[in-house]
Amino acid sequence: MPEPLLAFEHVQIPITNGLPGTLTLDGSIATSDLAMIEVQEERHGACLAAAIFGRARPAAGRVLFLGRDWADLPPNYADALRGRIGWAPGEDGWLPHLSMAENICLPLLHHTRNAPDAVLEQATALAIRFGLPGLPVGPASEMDERDRARAAFVRAFLGSPSLIVLGRPRLVPPELIAPIANAIGDARERDAAVLWFVTTREPLNNGSIPASRRLNIRADGIVEDVS
Protein backbone atom coordinates (compact mmCIF):
# COMPACT_ATOMS: atom_id res chain seq x y z
CA MET A 1 0.00 0.00 0.00
CA PRO A 2 1.51 3.37 -0.98
CA GLU A 3 2.46 5.80 1.76
CA PRO A 4 -0.20 8.51 2.27
CA LEU A 5 0.72 12.00 1.18
CA LEU A 6 -0.65 13.56 4.33
CA ALA A 7 -1.47 11.61 7.48
CA PHE A 8 -3.11 12.63 10.73
CA GLU A 9 -2.46 10.07 13.45
CA HIS A 10 -4.88 10.60 16.34
CA VAL A 11 -4.27 14.32 16.19
CA GLN A 12 -5.59 16.80 18.69
CA ILE A 13 -4.74 20.45 18.09
CA PRO A 14 -5.60 23.25 20.51
CA ILE A 15 -7.42 26.05 18.73
CA THR A 16 -5.61 29.21 19.72
CA ASN A 17 -7.50 31.59 17.48
CA GLY A 18 -10.63 32.69 19.30
CA LEU A 19 -12.64 30.62 21.77
CA PRO A 20 -10.96 27.64 23.44
CA GLY A 21 -11.41 24.29 21.79
CA THR A 22 -9.65 21.37 20.20
CA LEU A 23 -9.57 20.10 16.64
CA THR A 24 -9.65 16.32 16.56
CA LEU A 25 -8.91 14.26 13.48
CA ASP A 26 -7.54 10.93 12.36
CA GLY A 27 -7.04 9.81 8.79
CA SER A 28 -4.98 10.40 5.71
CA ILE A 29 -4.95 11.97 2.27
CA ALA A 30 -3.55 9.87 -0.56
CA THR A 31 -1.97 10.95 -3.81
CA SER A 32 -4.54 12.08 -6.40
CA ASP A 33 -7.13 12.67 -3.70
CA LEU A 34 -9.41 15.66 -3.92
CA ALA A 35 -10.75 16.33 -0.46
CA MET A 36 -13.41 18.97 0.02
CA ILE A 37 -13.34 20.18 3.60
CA GLU A 38 -16.48 21.91 4.72
CA VAL A 39 -15.83 24.45 7.41
CA GLN A 40 -18.51 25.83 9.70
CA GLU A 41 -16.20 28.21 11.60
CA GLU A 42 -13.24 29.90 9.99
CA ARG A 43 -11.06 29.41 13.07
CA HIS A 44 -11.45 25.64 12.61
CA GLY A 45 -10.33 25.91 9.00
CA ALA A 46 -7.37 28.11 9.94
CA CYS A 47 -6.34 25.64 12.64
CA LEU A 48 -6.51 22.66 10.29
CA ALA A 49 -4.60 24.57 7.60
CA ALA A 50 -1.91 25.42 10.15
CA ALA A 51 -1.66 21.71 11.07
CA ILE A 52 -1.35 20.70 7.42
CA PHE A 53 1.54 23.14 6.97
CA GLY A 54 3.20 21.98 10.18
CA ARG A 55 2.67 25.34 11.80
CA ALA A 56 0.41 24.18 14.64
CA ARG A 57 1.93 21.76 17.11
CA PRO A 58 -0.54 19.01 18.06
CA ALA A 59 -1.21 18.40 21.74
CA ALA A 60 -1.47 14.73 20.85
CA GLY A 61 -0.75 12.62 17.79
CA ARG A 62 1.34 13.31 14.71
CA VAL A 63 0.90 15.10 11.40
CA LEU A 64 3.02 13.57 8.64
CA PHE A 65 3.61 15.06 5.21
CA LEU A 66 5.35 12.83 2.68
CA GLY A 67 6.06 10.42 5.54
CA ARG A 68 7.81 12.99 7.72
CA ASP A 69 6.50 14.20 11.04
CA TRP A 70 6.43 18.01 10.99
CA ALA A 71 7.35 18.09 14.69
CA ASP A 72 10.65 16.27 14.08
CA LEU A 73 11.87 18.41 11.19
CA PRO A 74 14.50 21.14 11.56
CA PRO A 75 13.17 24.57 10.48
CA ASN A 76 15.09 24.69 7.18
CA TYR A 77 13.94 21.21 6.23
CA ALA A 78 10.35 22.02 7.16
CA ASP A 79 10.49 25.19 5.04
CA ALA A 80 11.79 23.21 2.07
CA LEU A 81 8.97 20.72 2.52
CA ARG A 82 6.41 23.53 2.65
CA GLY A 83 7.76 24.52 -0.75
CA ARG A 84 6.14 21.29 -2.02
CA ILE A 85 2.71 22.61 -1.06
CA GLY A 86 0.85 24.92 -3.41
CA TRP A 87 -1.26 27.36 -1.49
CA ALA A 88 -3.82 29.99 -2.41
CA PRO A 89 -3.14 32.85 -0.02
CA GLY A 90 -5.90 34.93 1.52
CA GLU A 91 -6.30 38.69 1.26
CA ASP A 92 -3.46 39.22 3.73
CA GLY A 93 -1.01 37.00 1.89
CA TRP A 94 0.39 39.45 -0.64
CA LEU A 95 3.56 41.43 0.00
CA PRO A 96 2.68 45.09 -0.69
CA HIS A 97 6.14 46.06 -1.94
CA LEU A 98 6.14 43.39 -4.66
CA SER A 99 4.07 43.32 -7.83
CA MET A 100 1.38 40.67 -8.07
CA ALA A 101 3.53 38.82 -10.64
CA GLU A 102 6.44 38.74 -8.18
CA ASN A 103 4.10 37.65 -5.39
CA ILE A 104 2.75 34.81 -7.50
CA CYS A 105 6.17 33.54 -8.55
CA LEU A 106 7.90 34.13 -5.21
CA PRO A 107 7.53 30.65 -3.63
CA LEU A 108 8.58 28.81 -6.78
CA LEU A 109 11.57 31.07 -7.35
CA HIS A 110 12.52 30.74 -3.68
CA HIS A 111 12.29 26.97 -3.38
CA THR A 112 13.50 25.87 -6.81
CA ARG A 113 16.17 26.72 -9.34
CA ASN A 114 13.70 26.84 -12.22
CA ALA A 115 14.62 29.42 -14.84
CA PRO A 116 12.77 32.69 -14.13
CA ASP A 117 11.58 32.91 -17.73
CA ALA A 118 10.06 29.44 -17.52
CA VAL A 119 8.35 30.31 -14.22
CA LEU A 120 6.93 33.51 -15.72
CA GLU A 121 5.77 31.65 -18.79
CA GLN A 122 3.97 29.02 -16.72
CA ALA A 123 2.45 31.66 -14.44
CA THR A 124 1.21 33.64 -17.44
CA ALA A 125 -0.41 30.56 -18.95
CA LEU A 126 -2.13 29.79 -15.65
CA ALA A 127 -3.24 33.40 -15.25
CA ILE A 128 -4.91 33.30 -18.64
CA ARG A 129 -6.45 29.95 -17.77
CA PHE A 130 -7.99 31.47 -14.66
CA GLY A 131 -9.46 34.38 -16.61
CA LEU A 132 -6.84 37.08 -16.13
CA PRO A 133 -5.63 38.95 -19.23
CA GLY A 134 -2.06 38.01 -18.36
CA LEU A 135 0.26 37.98 -15.39
CA PRO A 136 -0.69 41.05 -13.31
CA VAL A 137 2.25 43.44 -13.05
CA GLY A 138 0.74 45.97 -10.63
CA PRO A 139 0.56 45.67 -6.85
CA ALA A 140 -2.12 43.50 -5.25
CA SER A 141 -3.81 46.55 -3.77
CA GLU A 142 -4.67 47.84 -7.27
CA MET A 143 -6.56 44.66 -8.20
CA ASP A 144 -10.16 43.96 -7.31
CA GLU A 145 -11.10 41.10 -5.01
CA ARG A 146 -12.10 38.73 -7.80
CA ASP A 147 -8.83 39.20 -9.65
CA ARG A 148 -6.89 38.67 -6.43
CA ALA A 149 -8.81 35.40 -5.99
CA ARG A 150 -7.78 34.39 -9.52
CA ALA A 151 -4.17 35.31 -8.75
CA ALA A 152 -4.33 33.22 -5.58
CA PHE A 153 -5.33 30.15 -7.60
CA VAL A 154 -2.52 30.84 -10.09
CA ARG A 155 -0.06 30.81 -7.22
CA ALA A 156 -1.52 27.62 -5.75
CA PHE A 157 -1.19 25.63 -8.98
CA LEU A 158 2.14 27.12 -10.12
CA GLY A 159 4.98 24.61 -10.34
CA SER A 160 4.33 20.97 -9.59
CA PRO A 161 3.29 20.94 -5.93
CA SER A 162 2.66 17.55 -4.32
CA LEU A 163 -0.21 18.97 -2.32
CA ILE A 164 -2.43 21.91 -3.17
CA VAL A 165 -4.33 23.66 -0.41
CA LEU A 166 -6.98 26.01 -1.60
CA GLY A 167 -6.85 28.41 1.26
CA ARG A 168 -9.12 29.28 4.03
CA PRO A 169 -12.83 29.66 3.30
CA ARG A 170 -13.14 32.20 0.53
CA LEU A 171 -15.57 33.45 -2.01
CA VAL A 172 -14.93 31.66 -5.27
CA PRO A 173 -16.40 33.48 -8.28
CA PRO A 174 -18.74 31.05 -10.09
CA GLU A 175 -16.91 31.52 -13.38
CA LEU A 176 -13.76 30.19 -11.71
CA ILE A 177 -15.26 26.80 -10.85
CA ALA A 178 -14.62 25.31 -14.31
CA PRO A 179 -10.98 26.43 -14.65
CA ILE A 180 -10.30 25.29 -11.10
CA ALA A 181 -11.86 21.90 -11.85
CA ASN A 182 -9.63 21.55 -14.91
CA ALA A 183 -6.51 22.57 -12.99
CA ILE A 184 -7.41 20.13 -10.22
CA GLY A 185 -7.84 17.38 -12.79
CA ASP A 186 -4.40 18.08 -14.24
CA ALA A 187 -2.83 18.13 -10.78
CA ARG A 188 -4.44 14.80 -9.83
CA GLU A 189 -3.20 13.24 -13.05
CA ARG A 190 0.34 13.87 -11.91
CA ASP A 191 -0.48 12.38 -8.48
CA ALA A 192 -0.87 15.62 -6.54
CA ALA A 193 -3.56 15.78 -3.88
CA VAL A 194 -5.85 18.76 -3.46
CA LEU A 195 -7.51 20.00 -0.28
CA TRP A 196 -10.22 22.55 -0.78
CA PHE A 197 -11.73 24.38 2.16
CA VAL A 198 -15.27 25.43 1.40
CA THR A 199 -17.92 27.28 3.32
CA THR A 200 -20.94 26.51 1.18
CA ARG A 201 -22.18 23.32 -0.39
CA GLU A 202 -22.15 24.79 -3.90
CA PRO A 203 -18.77 23.46 -5.05
CA LEU A 204 -19.43 20.17 -3.23
CA ASN A 205 -22.58 19.64 -5.26
CA ASN A 206 -21.08 20.74 -8.53
CA GLY A 207 -20.53 17.67 -10.65
CA SER A 208 -17.63 19.29 -12.47
CA ILE A 209 -15.47 18.81 -9.38
CA PRO A 210 -15.47 15.11 -8.55
CA ALA A 211 -14.28 15.05 -4.96
CA SER A 212 -12.85 11.72 -3.83
CA ARG A 213 -13.13 12.64 -0.17
CA ARG A 214 -15.51 14.86 1.73
CA LEU A 215 -14.61 16.00 5.19
CA ASN A 216 -16.63 18.05 7.57
CA ILE A 217 -15.34 20.00 10.54
CA ARG A 218 -18.13 19.82 13.07
CA ALA A 219 -18.93 22.65 15.44
CA ASP A 220 -17.30 20.68 18.28
CA GLY A 221 -14.01 20.56 16.34
CA ILE A 222 -14.17 16.89 15.30
CA VAL A 223 -13.22 16.31 11.67
CA GLU A 224 -15.36 13.54 10.19
CA ASP A 225 -15.21 11.81 6.85
CA VAL A 226 -18.61 12.11 5.18
CA SER A 227 -17.60 10.64 1.82
Add this chain to the structure above:
Amino acid sequence: VDTTACAVAVVGAALDPRTWRRTVRGEFVRFLDIAGVQSLTALSLTAVFVGLGLVAQATYWLDRLGDQDLVRTLISTVLVREVGPLVVGLLVIGRGGFEMLSELAAAVRGGTWRALQTAGIDPFTFLVVPRTVALALSTFCLTNVFIVITLAAGYLAARAAEVTTRAPGEFALSVLQSVGGTGYLLLPIKTLLMGLAIGAVCTVTALDDTSANWLRRGLIRSVLAVLTVTGVVSAVL
Protein backbone atom coordinates in the same frame (compact mmCIF):
# COMPACT_ATOMS: atom_id res chain seq x y z
CA VAL B 1 19.37 42.55 24.48
CA ASP B 2 16.81 41.82 21.77
CA THR B 3 18.48 44.27 19.40
CA THR B 4 21.92 42.79 19.99
CA ALA B 5 20.59 39.25 19.54
CA CYS B 6 18.87 40.30 16.33
CA ALA B 7 22.07 41.92 15.01
CA VAL B 8 24.08 38.79 15.83
CA ALA B 9 21.46 36.60 14.13
CA VAL B 10 21.58 38.81 11.02
CA VAL B 11 25.38 38.55 10.85
CA GLY B 12 25.18 34.77 11.29
CA ALA B 13 22.55 34.41 8.57
CA ALA B 14 24.35 36.83 6.24
CA LEU B 15 27.55 34.77 6.47
CA ASP B 16 25.70 31.58 5.52
CA PRO B 17 25.77 31.20 1.72
CA ARG B 18 22.49 29.24 1.84
CA THR B 19 20.73 32.43 2.93
CA TRP B 20 21.38 34.18 -0.35
CA ARG B 21 18.83 32.57 -2.63
CA ARG B 22 17.85 34.59 -5.68
CA THR B 23 14.70 35.89 -4.02
CA VAL B 24 16.73 37.14 -1.05
CA ARG B 25 19.30 38.65 -3.40
CA GLY B 26 16.46 40.43 -5.18
CA GLU B 27 15.29 41.94 -1.89
CA PHE B 28 18.87 42.97 -1.12
CA VAL B 29 19.34 44.75 -4.45
CA ARG B 30 15.95 46.46 -4.18
CA PHE B 31 16.70 47.74 -0.71
CA LEU B 32 20.25 48.75 -1.58
CA ASP B 33 18.67 50.98 -4.20
CA ILE B 34 16.23 52.48 -1.68
CA ALA B 35 18.69 52.98 1.17
CA GLY B 36 21.76 53.77 -0.92
CA VAL B 37 21.20 55.03 -4.44
CA GLN B 38 18.00 56.96 -3.73
CA SER B 39 19.71 58.77 -0.83
CA LEU B 40 22.50 60.14 -2.99
CA THR B 41 20.86 63.46 -3.88
CA ALA B 42 20.02 64.41 -0.31
CA LEU B 43 23.41 63.17 0.83
CA SER B 44 25.29 65.18 -1.81
CA LEU B 45 23.47 68.39 -0.93
CA THR B 46 24.16 67.85 2.76
CA ALA B 47 27.80 67.12 2.01
CA VAL B 48 28.20 70.36 0.05
CA PHE B 49 26.74 72.39 2.92
CA VAL B 50 28.96 70.62 5.44
CA GLY B 51 31.95 71.26 3.17
CA LEU B 52 31.16 74.97 3.09
CA GLY B 53 30.81 74.90 6.88
CA LEU B 54 34.23 73.31 7.17
CA VAL B 55 35.77 76.17 5.21
CA ALA B 56 34.22 78.63 7.61
CA GLN B 57 35.67 76.62 10.48
CA ALA B 58 39.07 76.44 8.78
CA THR B 59 39.12 80.19 8.27
CA TYR B 60 38.22 80.77 11.91
CA TRP B 61 40.84 78.38 13.30
CA LEU B 62 43.53 79.63 10.90
CA ASP B 63 43.04 83.12 12.28
CA ARG B 64 43.46 81.80 15.81
CA LEU B 65 46.14 79.12 15.34
CA GLY B 66 47.87 80.11 12.14
CA ASP B 67 48.98 76.52 11.45
CA GLN B 68 47.40 75.37 8.20
CA ASP B 69 48.56 71.73 8.54
CA LEU B 70 47.22 71.41 12.06
CA VAL B 71 43.84 72.86 11.09
CA ARG B 72 43.55 70.61 8.03
CA THR B 73 44.44 67.52 10.05
CA LEU B 74 42.00 68.47 12.79
CA ILE B 75 39.12 69.07 10.41
CA SER B 76 39.64 66.02 8.21
CA THR B 77 40.01 63.79 11.26
CA VAL B 78 36.81 65.11 12.80
CA LEU B 79 35.06 64.71 9.45
CA VAL B 80 36.16 61.15 8.83
CA ARG B 81 35.89 59.87 12.40
CA GLU B 82 32.81 61.65 13.68
CA VAL B 83 30.84 64.01 11.46
CA GLY B 84 30.69 61.86 8.32
CA PRO B 85 29.44 58.63 9.91
CA LEU B 86 27.04 60.46 12.22
CA VAL B 87 25.42 62.59 9.50
CA VAL B 88 25.13 59.62 7.14
CA GLY B 89 23.76 57.43 9.92
CA LEU B 90 20.99 59.94 10.55
CA LEU B 91 20.26 60.23 6.82
CA VAL B 92 20.07 56.44 6.52
CA ILE B 93 17.54 56.32 9.36
CA GLY B 94 15.39 58.87 7.53
CA ARG B 95 15.38 56.97 4.25
CA GLY B 96 16.22 53.28 4.57
CA GLY B 97 15.41 52.91 8.26
CA PHE B 98 11.99 54.48 7.86
CA GLU B 99 11.26 52.30 4.83
CA MET B 100 12.43 49.14 6.57
CA LEU B 101 10.44 49.86 9.71
CA SER B 102 7.29 50.59 7.68
CA GLU B 103 7.63 47.48 5.52
CA LEU B 104 8.33 45.13 8.41
CA ALA B 105 5.55 46.55 10.55
CA ALA B 106 3.13 46.22 7.62
CA ALA B 107 4.22 42.60 7.13
CA VAL B 108 3.81 41.74 10.81
CA ARG B 109 0.55 43.58 11.37
CA GLY B 110 -0.95 42.80 7.96
CA GLY B 111 -0.36 39.05 8.11
CA THR B 112 2.21 38.64 5.33
CA TRP B 113 4.84 37.63 7.90
CA ARG B 114 2.71 34.55 8.71
CA ALA B 115 1.87 34.06 5.04
CA LEU B 116 5.57 33.83 4.20
CA GLN B 117 6.05 31.23 6.94
CA THR B 118 3.17 29.22 5.51
CA ALA B 119 4.84 29.30 2.10
CA GLY B 120 8.05 27.95 3.64
CA ILE B 121 9.87 31.26 3.29
CA ASP B 122 11.56 32.33 6.52
CA PRO B 123 10.56 36.01 6.93
CA PHE B 124 13.71 36.74 8.90
CA THR B 125 15.85 35.47 6.04
CA PHE B 126 13.70 37.01 3.33
CA LEU B 127 12.79 40.37 4.85
CA VAL B 128 15.21 41.19 7.65
CA VAL B 129 18.62 39.92 6.56
CA PRO B 130 18.81 41.53 3.09
CA ARG B 131 17.46 44.86 4.39
CA THR B 132 19.84 45.02 7.31
CA VAL B 133 22.87 44.05 5.21
CA ALA B 134 21.82 46.63 2.60
CA LEU B 135 21.54 49.27 5.33
CA ALA B 136 25.01 48.43 6.65
CA LEU B 137 26.63 48.53 3.21
CA SER B 138 24.73 51.69 2.29
CA THR B 139 25.90 53.45 5.43
CA PHE B 140 29.52 52.53 4.69
CA CYS B 141 29.39 53.50 1.01
CA LEU B 142 27.39 56.68 1.58
CA THR B 143 29.82 57.78 4.29
CA ASN B 144 32.71 57.49 1.84
CA VAL B 145 30.75 59.44 -0.78
CA PHE B 146 29.84 62.02 1.84
CA ILE B 147 33.45 62.52 2.92
CA VAL B 148 34.70 62.86 -0.66
CA ILE B 149 32.00 65.39 -1.62
CA THR B 150 32.46 67.34 1.62
CA LEU B 151 36.20 67.59 1.14
CA ALA B 152 35.84 68.48 -2.53
CA ALA B 153 33.27 71.17 -1.79
CA GLY B 154 35.36 72.44 1.10
CA TYR B 155 38.50 72.54 -1.03
CA LEU B 156 36.80 74.39 -3.88
CA ALA B 157 35.30 76.91 -1.48
CA ALA B 158 38.64 77.32 0.29
CA ARG B 159 40.36 77.97 -3.03
CA ALA B 160 37.70 80.51 -3.93
CA ALA B 161 38.09 82.20 -0.55
CA GLU B 162 41.90 81.94 -0.82
CA VAL B 163 42.12 80.06 2.47
CA THR B 164 44.40 77.52 0.79
CA THR B 165 46.69 77.66 -2.20
CA ARG B 166 47.51 73.98 -2.42
CA ALA B 167 47.05 72.00 -5.62
CA PRO B 168 44.13 69.51 -5.62
CA GLY B 169 46.42 66.45 -5.68
CA GLU B 170 48.56 67.76 -2.86
CA PHE B 171 45.44 68.56 -0.81
CA ALA B 172 43.95 65.09 -1.37
CA LEU B 173 47.24 63.41 -0.43
CA SER B 174 47.59 65.40 2.75
CA VAL B 175 44.01 64.55 3.75
CA LEU B 176 44.54 60.85 3.08
CA GLN B 177 47.69 60.92 5.22
CA SER B 178 46.01 62.80 8.03
CA VAL B 179 43.25 60.18 8.41
CA GLY B 180 45.77 57.68 9.76
CA GLY B 181 45.56 53.92 10.24
CA THR B 182 43.02 54.13 13.06
CA GLY B 183 40.78 56.31 10.94
CA TYR B 184 40.78 53.78 8.10
CA LEU B 185 39.94 51.03 10.58
CA LEU B 186 37.31 53.04 12.40
CA LEU B 187 35.36 54.14 9.34
CA PRO B 188 34.16 50.71 8.14
CA ILE B 189 33.65 49.38 11.66
CA LYS B 190 31.57 52.34 12.76
CA THR B 191 29.45 52.63 9.62
CA LEU B 192 28.77 48.91 9.19
CA LEU B 193 27.81 48.64 12.87
CA MET B 194 25.52 51.65 12.50
CA GLY B 195 23.64 50.09 9.60
CA LEU B 196 23.44 46.81 11.49
CA ALA B 197 22.10 48.58 14.57
CA ILE B 198 19.47 50.50 12.59
CA GLY B 199 18.29 47.28 10.94
CA ALA B 200 18.13 45.42 14.23
CA VAL B 201 16.26 48.22 15.97
CA CYS B 202 13.73 48.44 13.13
CA THR B 203 13.21 44.67 13.23
CA VAL B 204 12.72 44.47 16.99
CA THR B 205 10.39 47.47 16.95
CA ALA B 206 8.29 46.06 14.11
CA LEU B 207 8.01 42.67 15.80
CA ASP B 208 7.57 43.64 19.44
CA ASP B 209 6.19 47.16 19.69
CA THR B 210 2.40 46.97 19.63
CA SER B 211 1.85 50.54 20.80
CA ALA B 212 0.14 53.11 18.58
CA ASN B 213 3.28 55.23 18.20
CA TRP B 214 5.59 52.40 17.13
CA LEU B 215 6.94 54.40 14.17
CA ARG B 216 8.07 57.36 16.27
CA ARG B 217 9.53 55.05 18.90
CA GLY B 218 11.34 53.01 16.28
CA LEU B 219 12.94 56.09 14.74
CA ILE B 220 13.96 57.48 18.12
CA ARG B 221 15.48 54.12 19.07
CA SER B 222 17.36 54.09 15.78
CA VAL B 223 18.84 57.53 16.48
CA LEU B 224 19.87 56.37 19.95
CA ALA B 225 21.44 53.25 18.44
CA VAL B 226 23.45 55.36 15.98
CA LEU B 227 24.64 57.66 18.76
CA THR B 228 25.58 54.68 20.92
CA VAL B 229 27.57 53.04 18.15
CA THR B 230 29.33 56.32 17.41
CA GLY B 231 30.22 56.88 21.03
CA VAL B 232 31.36 53.34 21.81
CA VAL B 233 33.46 52.87 18.66
CA SER B 234 35.08 56.29 19.05
CA ALA B 235 35.85 55.54 22.69
CA VAL B 236 37.38 52.15 21.89
CA LEU B 237 39.39 53.22 18.81
